[in-house]
Amino acid sequence: MSPNAHVTDLTVNPYKADFPLLANNPELAFLDSAATAQRPAVVLDAQRRFYETMNANPLRGLYKLSVEATEAIQQARQHIARFIGAPNAKDIVLCRNTSEALNLVAFSFAPMVLRPGDEVCITIMEHHSNLVPWQQVCKRTGAKLVYMYPDKNSVITEEEMRAKIGPKTKIVAAAQVSNVLGVENDVKTMAKIAHEFDAYMVVDGAQSVPHITVDIADIDCDFFAFSGHKIFGPMGIGILWGRHELLDAMPPFLTGGEMIESVTQQGATWAPVPEKFEAGTQDAAGAYALNAAITYVESLGWGAIEAREAELAKYCIEQLSALPFIRLIGPADPAAHHGAISFNVCTVHPHDVASILDMNDVAIRAGHHCAQPLLAWMGIESCCRASVAFYNDKQDIDKLVEGLKKVWSMFNGE
Amino acid sequence: MSPNAHVTDLTVNPYKADFPLLANNPELAFLDSAATAQRPAVVLDAQRRFYETMNANPLRGLYKLSVEATEAIQQARQHIARFIGAPNAKDIVLCRNTSEALNLVAFSFAPMVLRPGDEVCITIMEHHSNLVPWQQVCKRTGAKLVYMYPDKNSVITEEEMRAKIGPKTKIVAAAQVSNVLGVENDVKTMAKIAHEFDAYMVVDGAQSVPHITVDIADIDCDFFAFSGHKIFGPMGIGILWGRHELLDAMPPFLTGGEMIESVTQQGATWAPVPEKFEAGTQDAAGAYALNAAITYVESLGWGAIEAREAELAKYCIEQLSALPFIRLIGPADPAAHHGAISFNVCTVHPHDVASILDMNDVAIRAGHHCAQPLLAWMGIESCCRASVAFYNDKQDIDKLVEGLKKVWSMFNGE
Amino acid sequence: MGNSIYSAALMDHNAHPDNKYDLQDATYSHDGINPSCGDEMTLKLKVNDGVIEKAAFTGHGCAVSQASADIMADLIEGETVEEARRLSGLFLGMIQGKELSDQDREDLDEAAELESISRMPARVKCAELAWRTLDGILDENGE
Amino acid sequence: MGNSIYSAALMDHNAHPDNKYDLQDATYSHDGINPSCGDEMTLKLKVNDGVIEKAAFTGHGCAVSQASADIMADLIEGETVEEARRLSGLFLGMIQGKELSDQDREDLDEAAELESISRMPARVKCAELAWRTLDGILDENGE
Numbered sequence A, B: 001m002s003p004n005a006h007v008t009d010l011t012v013n014p015y016k017a018d019f020p021l022l023a024n025n026p027e028l029a030f031l032d033s034a035a036t037a038q039r040p041a042v043v044l045d046a047q048r049r050f051y052e053t054m055n056a057n058p059l060r061g062l063y064k065l066s067v068e069a070t071e072a073i074q075q076a077r078q079h080i081a082r083f084i085g086a087p088n089a090k091d092i093v094l095c096r097n098t099s100e101a102l103n104l105v106a107f108s109f110a111p112m113v114l115r116p117g118d119e120v121c122i123t124i125m126e127h128h129s130n131l132v133p134w135q136q137v138c139k140r141t142g143a144k145l146v147y148m149y150p151d152k153n154s155v156i157t158e159e160e161m162r163a164k165i166g167p168k169t170k171i172v173a174a175a176q177v178s179n180v181l182g183v184e185n186d187v188k189t190m191a192k193i194a195h196e197f198d199a200y201m202v203v204d205g206a207q208s209v210p211h212i213t214v215d216i217a218d219i220d221c222d223f224f225a226f227s228g229h230k231i232f233g234p235m236g237i238g239i240l241w242g243r244h245e246l247l248d249a250m251p252p253f254l255t256g257g258e259m260i261e262s263v264t265q266q267g268a269t270w271a272p273v274p275e276k277f278e279a280g281t282q283d284a285a286g287a288y289a290l291n292a293a294i295t296y297v298e299s300l301g302w303g304a305i306e307a308r309e310a311e312l313a314k315y316c317i318e319q320l321s322a323l324p325f326i327r328l329i330g331p332a333d334p335a336a337h338h339g340a341i342s343f344n345v346c347t348v349h350p351h352d353v354a355s356i357l358d359m360n361d362v363a364i365r366a367g368h369h370c371a372q373p374l375l376a377w378m379g380i381e382s383c384c385r386a387s388v389a390f391y392n393d394k395q396d397i398d399k400l401v402e403g404l405k406k407v408w409s410m411f412n413g414e
Numbered sequence C, D: 001m002g003n004s005i006y007s008a009a010l011m012d013h014n015a016h017p018d019n020k021y022d023l024q025d026a027t028y029s030h031d032g033i034n035p036s037c038g039d040e041m042t043l044k045l046k047v048n049d050g051v052i053e054k055a056a057f058t059g060h061g062c063a064v065s066q067a068s069a070d071i072m073a074d075l076i077e078g079e080t081v082e083e084a085r086r087l088s089g090l091f092l093g094m095i096q097g098k099e100l101s102d103q104d105r106e107d108l109d110e111a112a113e114l115e116s117i118s119r120m121p122a123r124v125k126c127a128e129l130a131w132r133t134l135d136g137i138l139d140e141n142g143e
């Protein structure tokens, strides 16, 4: 028996007990973790512990509580850095979410390198948060936004990368894992090609960090962003990592308290990285709880998480494929899916699918998934998405399948 | 006996029991609420309840949990609007903190009205978060930053306002309560004068909302910002209120998921206010817990809070005035103080004062309090600040006084 | 699916939307969009002397939005612009959770059967789409 | 105040900082700032043939920063630039929490008594200010 045999047995679920919402709602099949994950009790405990034992404004005070709050933030930075393979905890910038992190890059870094006629190259499968900020900065700087498209297996090939990334490219930005197709993009090769042309590589890790081992040193990207709430941490905290020289050279974005070195009536100088980018009181409790979330994930081990999620994707895709009225979207190979599995029910609108599934205690998402350009390119207006995490099990998938059969018979029955 | 007699009896403290950190540390005199407040258990319970019973990504889902998360945000908006006297919950924009809220105004609104030669008028007592963003936008637009100064009673007189606000003024920005001097600025008169010249009034409510009844309809300002963590809510959530026509006319600031109406490969249109300004996943749990914090404050009643805090300020200032080695900063009249009481110990650096007080379990702040221009203008580099909230009592102040005597004798003893 | 929003009437209007076609001799046309899902609808009216003689829609959307549009078109055909506005106000009020009087319920006819959607906030926008588009078309054309 | 950072030595250096004055015949001068509190210090050195003949400072700051500066000036006077750099490395290491060997402790002399500050993160910057300014002055002048 392999050491992971128990984790790949989908009839067994030792994880739900760790997650109060799931434990309290045994009838619920929560299949929307790609939108926001559930939080284990250890994360909620940590958040509360912060407020009950070390609550003070970090960075500001000279008394013990404040020092503890400051240390909570520093330890979180160190752990987050280790977790994503960042060489230096000082380059971990606290943000509100992935969206804010990517906006920081678009507002503060992009104008340093973009001139009229330059190009920003992204993929068609970007979430709006890694797309609209680039549209906006291209508008402001006169640069052009260029798209890479996947092949029929949802793969952005090296050929496609080389066709789109070239001497005019200054920034390449891509999701490491797509929130609709579930595929992993080869951001390492993208980064390599970008660097051949002296362009910079921005990776949106919102959907990769919860599902695969991330090593930004190996990817060799220049910026990396993710959200705490998708990796079992609290809402309201996100992370931007940036290469130190770049963060150092960038002007600040938001200004105000804590991010200054000194202020006079008509001017100011800035604190060093990362504080330079952290205006105002940071969510120290959120950072502390995110630290606990990462500890929890590490305690399960990536081997176990990846093995179980692979099994879930396999079972889910097998079951959905067996339903004649389901049209799967994205790669046919379950191994290519990391979390997200999108589909449509023939002749039934995704909103109706989601509402009817909800009546059957199955929570999925329906709509454009903040990826309208991708959906338009695929020729659909909206779709359904079931997304899995290690805390899902066979019963969740079975309830989904059962619910989908009801949907079909309601709309096409008798 | 007046109904408030018990609340103004500083030897009695029914409040500490509500605050786990204070209840668990009875020896601690926490006098740094102006930096960040402590949270009552009801707020921590609410935050946890969100994650345990309604956790889902708001705005995105079609299933019950997500609807509950969305409703949690809408109800929070409504309550916050009522709390500050805003006519419409739709104009309550969720931000990370006051700093981000003020940056939003500076980045998105200010460029619409500022032309080279125009003026932005602020007070010398602004927190860096209501100062550096204006410096930056003035630099970008060629406008000039003009300061209003207080008189010897720490009052910014109407005369001073009229001397500085004029036909060139496009934006007036001021803290309603100063985080160093503790005084309330007459933002209502400022708004009136600003409007006489067709300028806009921005109020930084970070220090007013926790201490006084705020009614933005009465102030008649155009923007109002505050932070959840200073009003007994969680970190990571702040609020911007804006006049609807202005929010409506403003371009978005951060872009990405949730804030769009529709996105194509080369363009996007925006969601209505307030979503237009809320890119990415919002801290729904934070909004829900902030709602609980406001409910808690309202359950105590403003009458009781203001009466007790007035008594605390009176006792504290009396006691400090009796120490010959203490130099008080700010108005001599205790009634003019809302939370903050700043001072210095003759010949002893504030850092040393804070460290030694900390050894005696008294938590105060020392430094520039993110108000360097004010301190420079007053001719000091740094100072000490004790700040009170209703949960403080006589013992806290007595411990402060005792600690200060120790400081003095350590440095000037024998 | 007892008290579900998917009533027989709704399912029927969705399956057979009599008013879903491209109205050729329309006097007014207006596009509506539901940004939360990207659903779009084009509403066309033929208005003559202040009376809506014909109403029809095209586009794509869920069963709720399609049925709501079809029911609305049935209801407003033959009504004055003024009455259509009033009915739209009644409907949007109902969907936002306002109680209907018996008279209102009678006036809204089949549309009143969509009341249960007011208890499904996530679907409110779907049910509203056609009616908001109607308000838009009338505003735009100064009716 | 048993194991407090406010040792007799520290209080004494703070009260009577022999090296706090404006050095007239300085060869190098450098300003240091502690952004968390706004404290500033100007360090001046008289360096001759690679040897620090005189070190003095002016500015304002807390007892920790003043005593640390005064102790540092005592320590580096008469040392080579190279040795001063080494001592600064030792001191900053100690303040960041690194263990000192007996030899290191001997070399740092009185400065080693500030070790307890390493357990007060909020005051580390105060203790470091003079030493970081020293590093700055040497870097700047290519020493």
Ligand SMILES: Cc1ncc(COP(=O)(O)O)c(C=O)c1O
Pocket (backbone or CB within 6 Å): A257, A279, A280, A281, A282, B034, B035, B097, B098, B099, B100, B127, B129, B130, B175, B177, B178, B179, B204, B206, B207, B227, B238, B370
């Ligand atoms: C008057 C004033 N404005 C703004 C701020 C900034 O608040 P935050 O750090 O929550 O952004 C503060 C907090 O210290 C303050 O006291």
Ligand SMILES: Cc1ncc(COP(=O)(O)O)c(C=O)c1O
Pocket (backbone or CB within 6 Å): A034, A035, A097, A098, A099, A100, A127, A129, A130, A175, A177, A178, A179, A204, A206, A207, A227, A238, A370, B257, B279, B280, B281, B282
């Ligand atoms: C791929 C991807 N990028 C970015 C985001 C935005 O994350 P957030 O909403 O936390 O800012 C998401 C979340 O839906 C996502 O899936």
